[in-house]
Amino acid sequence: MSHFETDAIRIQNRSNEREHSSPIYLTSSFTFESAEEARAMFADEIPGNIYSRYANPNSSELIAKVCAAEGTEDGIATASGMAAMFGSIAALLQQGDHILASRSLFGSTHQLLTRVFPKWGITSTYGDISDYLNWEKLVQPNTKMLFLETPSNPGLEIIDLEWAGKFAAAHNLILVVDNCFATPYLQQPAKWGTHIVTHSATKYIDGQGRVLGGLILGKQELMKEVQFFTRHTGPSISPFNAWVLTKSLETLAVRMDRHCENALKIAQYFEGNPELDGVKYPFLPSHPQHHLAKKQMKAGGGIITLTLKGGLARAQRFIDQLEMISITPNLGDSRSIVTHPASTTHSKLSTEERARVGISDGLIRLSVGLEHHEDILRDVERAIEKSK
Numbered sequence: 001m002s003h004f005e006t007d008a009i010r011i012q013n014r015s016n017e018r019e020h021s022s023p024i025y026l027t028s029s030f031t032f033e034s035a036e037e038a039r040a041m042f043a044d045e046i047p048g049n050i051y052s053r054y055a056n057p058n059s060s061e062l063i064a065k066v067c068a069a070e071g072t073e074d075g076i077a078t079a080s081g082m083a084a085m086f087g088s089i090a091a092l093l094q095q096g097d098h099i100l101a102s103r104s105l106f107g108s109t110h111q112l113l114t115r116v117f118p119k120w121g122i123t124s125t126y127g128d129i130s131d132y133l134n135w136e137k138l139v140q141p142n143t144k145m146l147f148l149e150t151p152s153n154p155g156l157e158i159i160d161l162e163w164a165g166k167f168a169a170a171h172n173l174i175l176v177v178d179n180c181f182a183t184p185y186l187q188q189p190a191k192w193g194t195h196i197v198t199h200s201a202t203k204y205i206d207g208q209g210r211v212l213g214g215l216i217l218g219k220q221e222l223m224k225e226v227q228f229f230t231r232h233t234g235p236s237i238s239p240f241n242a243w244v245l246t247k248s249l250e251t252l253a254v255r256m257d258r259h260c261e262n263a264l265k266i267a268q269y270f271e272g273n274p275e276l277d278g279v280k281y282p283f284l285p286s287h288p289q290h291h292l293a294k295k296q297m298k299a300g301g302g303i304i305t306l307t308l309k310g311g312l313a314r315a316q317r318f319i320d321q322l323e324m325i326s327i328t329p330n331l332g333d334s335r336s337i338v339t340h341p342a343s344t345t346h347s348k349l350s351t352e353e354r355a356r357v358g359i360s361d362g363l364i365r366l367s368v369g370l371e372h373h374e375d376i377l378r379d380v381e382r383a384i385e386k387s388k
């Protein structure tokens with residue numbers, strides 16, 4: 001395969017119309033030349049589109065591009081990131097199985113593991129990222145899957161993917177990594193022995209806050225199980241959303257370069273600010289797992305956290321003083337976005353539970369956008385001053 005940038009632009013399902021940009025295939029089903037061709041396609045004897053719940057040229061193009069980027073064999077695209085998280089677990093596990101997961105997980109993934117899967121007899125145990133070298137003791141005889149997120153949301157903790165690949169192989173576990181924060185441009189978990197890579201394509205892959213989408217990618221034999229599950233349970237992505245996401249992939253590399261460049265400049269600028277208890281960014285040498293971030297990521301990503309002195313009230317005053325940066329739950333957008341996890345995304349957790357995943361009351365998550373870094377910086381600086 002060619003370089004990331006080239007594949008993301010040049011992989012294309014060109015039709016007989018010789019179009020330059022891919023069209024949107026708004027069709028529920030596809031036609032057959034004969035009864036025999038219909039029979040053979042349903043029997044998987046010959047390839048071809050049958051019905052858009054199974055596959056559609058737009059979702060196939062999206063999957064081909066992301067597989068090239070991640071170094072995975074096959075995949076499926078789903079209507080949202082959560083459909084991908086759910087599908088990757090539900091398709092591969094059964095009643096009585098157990099999941100070992102990192103405690104710092106996306107909020108809805110936490111709900112899946114603690115409220116949804118237990119209804120079907122699939123249980124899970126959390127391990128602390130700060131202690132992952134001691135996770136041996138958390139493996140049970142029925143543990144079948146290791147589910148990780150790195151960098152984590154919003155604590156930006158990093159797990160050693162090389163360690164994770166070896167740990168999963170030693171215990172015969174299916175290793176699933178939610179690669180949403182890093183994107184395949186910055187990190188390819190499959191290189192380190194990850195079996196299944198999942199994405200919320202809603203974030204950086206779209207990158208402009210327009211559509212929802214998700215991806216499950218991995219080895220062919222596992223993807224066969226996942227495809228069976230999704231074909232018959234129906235979390236398919238719409239052709240329109242898949243089309244938006246394939247076009248977005250064409251600019252992912254240049255966008256990520258700028259997100260990372262802006263984020264690093266802002267993190268460096270605010271580090272040591274007397275109004276802050278800390279600035280966290282994977283590519284700052286002060287990050288506790290800086291060496292790991294350097295080892296497995298091409299750059300530090302677009303998310304930084306700032307911890308304001310003065311706790312919850314100060315954090316809320318700070319947000320109210322921002323003039324440009326948006327207050328909204330999304331991330332990975334061209335527009336800079338601020339979130340206060342303790343009062344929003346992680347408000348259902350107790351103070352102790354939040355502390356265990358690195359969320360203090362003064363913590364602000366900043367998704368650094370593509371505006372000029374000086375304008376982002378000025379907005380944050382002004383709000384820090386005015387919230388005193």
Ligand SMILES: *Cc1c(COP(=O)(O)O)cnc(C)c1O
Nearest residue numbers: 080081082106153180200202213
């Ligand atoms: C947003 C997000 C998800 C869920 O994706 P949706 O597209 O919102 O369903 C899962 N994991 C992480 C890390 C996310 O940031």
